[in-house]
Amino acid sequence: MIADTLKSLIFATTLALATTAGAQNRTVAEALQAKQQGQPVAAQHWMVSAANPLAVQAGADILAKGGTAADAMVAVQTVLGLVEPQSSGLGGGAFLVWYDAATATLTTLDGRETAPLAATPRLFQDDAGQPLDFFAAVVGGRSVGVPATPALMQEAHRRWGKSAWADLLTPARRLATNGFEVSERLAKSIAWDADRLARARDTATYFLPDGQPLPAGVLLKNPAYAATLADMAREGADIFYAGPLAFQIVERVQTANNPGKLSLFDLAIYRVKERPAVCISYHGNDVCGMGPPSSGAVAVGQILKTVEGFPLATLGPDNAQSWRLIGDASRLAFADRARYLADSDFVPVPVQGLLNNAYIATRGALLNRTTALPETRAGEPEYDHGMNQADDISLELPSTSHISIIDSFGNALSMTTTVENLFGSRLMVGGFVLNNELTDFSFASHRDGRPIANRVEPGKRPRSSMSPTIVLRNGKPVLVIGSPGGSRIIGYVAQTIIAHLDWGMDIQAAISMPRLVNRGGTFELENTAFGTEMAPKLEAIGYTVQLGKIASGLHGIAIGDELTGGADPRREGIVIGQ
Numbered sequence: 218m219i220a221d222t223l224k225s226l227i228f229a230t231t232l233a234l235a236t237t238a239g240a241q242n243r244t245v246a247e248a249l250q251a252k253q254q255g256q257p258v259a260a261q262h263w264m265v266s267a268a269n270p271l272a273v274q275a276g277a278d279i280l281a282k283g284g285t286a287a288d289a290m291v292a293v294q295t296v297l298g299l300v301e302p303q304s305s306g307l308g309g310g311a312f313l314v315w316y317d318a319a320t321a322t323l324t325t326l327d328g329r330e331t332a333p334l335a336a337t338p339r340l341f342q343d344d345a346g347q348p349l350d351f352f353a354a355v356v357g358g359r360s361v362g363v364p365a366t367p368a369l370m371q372e373a374h375r376r377w378g379k380s381a382w383a384d385l386l387t388p389a390r391r392l393a394t395n396g397f398e399v400s401e402r403l404a405k406s407i408a409w410d411a412d413r414l415a416r417a418r419d420t421a422t423y424f425l426p427d428g429q430p431l432p433a434g435v436l437l438k439n440p441a442y443a444a445t446l447a448d449m450a451r452e453g454a455d456i457f458y459a460g461p462l463a464f465q466i467v468e469r470v471q472t473a474n475n476p477g478k479l480s481l482f483d484l485a486i487y488r489v490k491e492r493p494a495v496c497i498s499y500h501g502n503d504v505c506g507m508g509p510p511s512s513g514a515v516a517v518g519q520i521l522k523t524v525e526g527f528p529l530a531t532l533g534p535d536n537a538q539s540w541r542l543i544g545d546a547s548r549l550a551f552a553d554r555a556r557y558l559a560d561s562d563f564v565p566v567p568v569q570g571l572l573n574n575a576y577i578a579t580r581g582a583l584l585n586r587t588t589a590l591p592e593t594r595a596g597e598p599e600y601d602h603g604m605n606q607a608d609d610i611s612l613e614l615p616s617t618s619h620i621s622i623i624d625s626f627g628n629a630l631s632m633t634t635t636v637e638n639l640f641g642s643r644l645m646v647g648g649f650v651l652n653n654e655l656t657d658f659s660f661a662s663h664r665d666g667r668p669i670a671n672r673v674e675p676g677k678r679p680r681s682s683m684s685p686t687i688v689l690r691n692g693k694p695v696l697v698i699g700s701p702g703g704s705r706i707i708g709y710v711a712q713t714i715i716a717h718l719d720w721g722m723d724i725q726a727a728i729s730m731p732r733l734v735n736r737g738g739t740f741e742l743e744n745t746a747f748g749t750e751m752a753p754k755l756e757a758i759g760y761t762v763q764l765g766k767i768a769s770g771l772h773g774i775a776i777g778d779e780l781t782g783g784a785d786p787r788r789e790g791i792v793i794g795q
């Protein structure tokens with residue numbers, strides 16, 4: 218007993234010294250303790266924040282050995298795909314924002330899944346042309362787009378990596394071979410989804426051995442995943458796009474219940490795309506993120522630009538007027554998103570028009586009042602040619618994961634990664650789950666005779682809400698942030714940026730603060746004392762409110778004299794830095 222007390226005293230003293238110095242490499246235990254205390258982690262040289270301690274440790278080990286943020290991301294992502302398979306992995310897709318310190322440039326890479334060439338706008342409709350029930354569309358092969366995360370990891374490593382590719386896969390290979398403890402969150406996800414996981418044989422065998430959901434704490438091995446990583450270590454990510462693994466993916470999708478149309482040709486022609494970063498200026502900062510096919514940077518940018526002229530900093534987070542401004546700016550952004558945002562390789566998207574000062578001024582002028590806007594509609598931004606589109610019907614449920622990394626060279630990486638729904642399509646190949654990303658398309662293709670921008674089309678990428686963001690000041694990164702959460706991601710990221718930049722919260726406090734999100738209808742408030750207090754105030758000014766559980770999963774790093782990192786207390790993630 219005395220020995221235990223002594224041990225915790227020594228531990229606490231070590232931690233206190235590490236916190237004061239702000240320059241110690243934190244172990245997982247130290248990082249967990251910092252998280253419990255709600256403190257940001259401080260460091261000088263490098264930092265990684267992501268959704269699972271094993272994944273963060275893998276990334277930290279690479280950074281400590283002089284690897285780049287791109288190297289560390291490969292280690293983090295491959296471990297996440299093993300220990301948090303409900304959210305992201307090799308069968309999914311991701312968007313990556315990269316700040317390159319050597320050239321002071323920002324690059325965004327689109328690793329989004331694509332629809333098969335055989336897909337039609339009626340992919341998610343029944344014989345009468347009516348939208349399918351969501352889960353009838355999701356579970357099985359129909360919803361599976363070309364897996365893109367392997368190609369994205371390889372492309373990021375090719376551009377910015379320094380470490381040997383095979384070494385980056387070793388932590389995940391080792392864990393898959395030797396086993397890892399099933400986390401509380403994974404166990405809960407399996408139990409919650411057991412009926413759907415039971416529908417595909419390999420998936421059921423892995424997650425429901427003897428027909429029972431895996432409990433937390435049990436040691437789980439994934440030899441198939443280890444074998445996939447061994448092949449990938451030797452031959453690169455190309456194994457996903459041609460050869461036996463590609464064949465297995467296609468076969469699994471085409472022969473599943475609710476089969477899909479993915480072909481070997483679809484896999485063979487997949488390419489990661491570099492896209493122009495979408496940046497807006499906000500109170501002297503440049504807030505930069507992922508453009509179409511993500512709606513993330515446009516919507517986050519519209520929200521920030523719309524509230525920029527209002528005194529949010531003075532009003533503060535306790536004033537319902539702050540939330541009215543943020544909430545209604547968000548409703549306006551979501552109205553535009555529904556009308557205009559989709560894959561810009563297929564549909565002209567007025568990105569500049571939606572963000573230009575004159576247009577934003579017309580939207581901001583609508584907020585010059587003290588009560589909720591009675592209704593919000595898409596605006597009419599400048600277009601380079603005429604369009605006649607209808608608002609979409611898309612349902613995005615929260616899953617996904619976010620990774621933020623700064624390396625010792627000063628590079629910054631913000632990557633949001635997903636298999637879309639919990640465990641994606643529920644199909645497994647090679648030890649990983651295949652995405653259901655295609656259900657991020659609008660199920661309806663037309664409304665009142667007008668086409669919907671985000672309708673399914675062959676080879677198109679479904680619209681996303683993922684908002685991996687890097688905020689720059691004077692050309693240098695000051696904040697790396699992003700979150701899972703389906704279409705709520707946009708609100709989570711905008712709120713966290715405002716909390717940090719306008720309300721002066723440290724990164725952990727900004728991430729931890731209660732969430733308030735308005736995507737166009739009900740004002741959703743996280744069920745906390747703050748939410749309970751704010752709800753009647755928002756009702757009094759005209760909103761319908763709903764208190765409930767809100768599962769953001771923000772991971773962020775602020776860059777000032779030192780690095781400070783935060784991990785969302787709603788998820789299992791931690792921050793390690795040195």
Ligand code: GLY
Pocket residue numbers: 613617635636637638654657680681682683703704
């Ligand atoms: N599937 C989540 C997103 O792309 O926003």
